[in-house]
Amino acid sequence: MIIEVNLEKPKLINEKNTIYAAYDKAFYVVDENGAYLPYIATFFNLPQQKNAMVSVVKVKWERMPVRDYRILPKDKVQVEPNKTIVSSKYLGLYRRYPVHALKIYPVQYDNNRKELRWIKSLRLEIRGQIDNSRKSVSPLTKATQKFTKTLFINQSEQIYQLPKPQLSTLNKKEQFANENPALRYSQIYKIAVNEEGIYKITYEDLKDAGYPLEFTNPQKLRLFNKGLEVPVYFEGAKDGKFDPGDFFEFWGEPNEKTFIKTNPEQYKDPFSDENIYWLVLSDENGRRLVDESGGLINTAPGTYIRPYAFRETLHFEKDGAYINFGHYTANVNNPAYQIDHWYYDRGIAAVESRTYEFDLPYPFQYGSQVFVKAAFRGFSIDTKMNGPGKGHQLTLWLNDRKVAEVKPEDEWKAQTVRFISNNEIGGLPQSNLEHGKNLLRIDMEQTGVTDVVLLNWFEISYLRKYRADNDYIKFRVQENLPRNLTPQFEIDGFKEKTIQVYKLGVSKIINTRIDVYTDNTDRLTSYRISFQDEVFDPKVEYVALTEKQKKKPLSIKEYKSWKRLLPQVSLLDKSNKANYLIITDNLFYVNATRIKLFQNNKGFQTEVVRVE
Known part of the structure; x- marks a missing residue:
């Protein structure tokens, strides 16, 4: 790919008794001599997920004398040494389009000669190792053309997408077998968390958990969660030893949204909110968070x-009452993850109004950008308790501002789920919110029938300072x-x-x-x-x-295979089979092994699995 760049003479800005060069839409950097210089950043597209090779084919410079150029003290600013006039870096995928950043440094200043030189014209060649089997040239819609024209500079070239991965049956099976890659490594420990936040794990934390730190190179430690490696920030790993005072940090989250794609009301995981992060020792270096200057x-x-403000979305949910629903709901005999059985309380019944308090931090006070989404499920049964053909009625309020309403003629009936929001109606005023306590109110005003609904959870999306x-x-x-x-x-x-x-x-x-x-x-x-x-x-x-x-985990424990004598055996291993499977706690393990021997003597292959 050939890129032609033509630049005008930079503007000279006189500010605070110093002069500096400037271009429209330029960023700025301080070079190794302290000179305050502009650079131009843009993006290009290549069908590869690694850095491209950028070389200068031809460059033409212009010079001019400049005195009193802005030179900043190097001990007070972040200096970015740069010996090239162009650089390139692969940033990642955006809507399956590989995005590469291109930086051009068109201005240099010689403080000894008091001379500024700038690029008048530049020809660049960008080369990459393109895998033709992975590149995809798709017809561009008008919206996509507008998007790529805004983002990429190589409009005269083809715009590439990476195709969606197509897994064969065998590949899917292999992927499932390796769903937890942490089990392929040695020295496996489980770090359990149930809250969102930055977690700090120190030398002392691992030592108390029995981790063999004496023979551990911290550069080889890796952290996995749900099949993916989690980057960590490590302090003290450069010497290849895990010493007292060393620590690592990572972003942890509770176990939630497991089934939300197929069951949108099921925000929490119905089985456990504990999320396991797997700490393993590898032959390769683990992923790390890098130091990045914010000067x-x-x-x-x-x-x-x-x-001045950003969009914040907060989720509120309280498991105050467990509801069985009886035999009227279609989901009563289905697995627990297909319907949420936990609600704020045992329901709001007509004619009644109920208020729920919640806290919001520092809402911005201008604009109308407040959106509410609430998940409900009906509790009363329309076929017997309600009048024929009528549905639930509900009005939702936020701090005495009406959010939305469901009327009986909307035909929300029986024990079905219903999401109520003002997303399509329009946002509520930001000034309606308070820092601290706010109120969500539910009015049930239908008369002459038994009308009961359950509040599962609600979300508030607003602009926050x-x-x-x-x-x-x-x-x-x-x-x-x-x-x-x-x-x-x-x-x-x-x-x-x-x-x-x-x-x-x-x-x-x-x-x-x-x-x-x-x-x-x-x-x-x-x-x-x-x-x-x-x-x-x-x-x-x-x-x-x-x-x-910074948070501490619930626990740090050594991983023990369910099959202690053959820890390498997978659940998908065809040789790993049994007629009877006994799942038990450590408390009953001895008695369970007696049952295992009894069944084995009768000719039945039996296995005992201990759970934590």
Whole structure:
């Protein structure tokens, strides 16, 4: 691929008695000599998921004398040494399109000669190792053409997608057999969590769990969850030893949404909220979160933007009552994961109004961007208790603002599920929300019939200020920001100074600025953290928290195979078969083995499995 670049003479901005070069929509960097220089970032498309080779075929420079150029003290800013005028990096897939970043550094400054030189024209050649079996050229819809035209510079070339993986029957079987890759490794320990957050595992934590740290190279430690490797942030691994004071951190989540794709009301896992992260020792280095600078580099007006609010969606659910539903529901004889049996209470009956309290942190006060979604299930039976042809009636309110209504003629009948929201109607005012306590109200006003419904859960989606609650905040970039401006996140509300920022799945942000800040609106004085980051994916999430808000797991235990004498045997191994399978607890294991011997003597192959 050949890219032709033609540049105009850079603008010279005079600011604070110094001069610096500028281009429209440029980013900025400080070179190894402290010079404040612009660079241009854009994207191109190649059908490969690794870095491409970029070479300069031809370049033409222009020069001009410039005195008093902006030179920043190197000990106070993040310096980015750069000996090339172009660089390329594979970023990842976006809607199955491989996205590669291209950076061009068109300006250089010689402080000794007081001379600025800039690129007038540039020809680049981009080469990649293209796998023809994996590339796919699909017809582009108008929406896709608009999207690719906005994103990629290689519009004269073909735009490639990676095809969806097609698994044969054999491949699917092999994939299922390797569903938990952690079991292929040695020194396996299970880390159990049931809350969302940053987890910190120290040398002392592993030692207390009996982990053999003396012979462990921490660079070879890997963490898996639900078949995927989880990147960790490791402190102290460079020497190849796990010493006192060393630790690693990772983002952990509870076990939930297991069946939500097929059963949308089943948000929680019906069996357990404990999620297992598998810590193993490998021959290969594990995935790591890297250090990424968040230094405030782009300080000139028109080069950065401060986001003021982001979309927050909070889920509220309380398992206050277990409902059997009797034999009237179609799901009564189906597996437990196909219908949620846990609800806030035993129901709201007509004529009645019931209010549920919940807390929201720091809503933004402008706009109409509040959306509510609630999951209900009918409890009363229309065929016997309600009048013929009538359905449930319900009105949903948020802080005395009407969200939505279901009328009897909408034919929500019997013990069926119903989702109620204002997504299609329009958002409620942000000013209707309060920091702290808010109220969700359900009115049941149908008369002359027995009408009862159950509240399962509800979600509130709203714009939230960049302010920590209890020294913690999970956030993302504000929607629809200009791509040519660097987001500068400024988050206040912290009570302590030990604030750290993580870009989930990618990095730990360093070189941040922490200061004491007083908000002009509500006069809150708190610690504030500020950093800049080039956000290529608006879905990427960040977490900012103090040291005390890092979590500890429920437990760290050594993994013990269900078949202790043959731990390598898989459940899908054809030689691993039995006529009887006894599943029991350790408490009854001895008695279960007696039953096993009794059945074996009768000619039946019997196995005993212990569960935790």
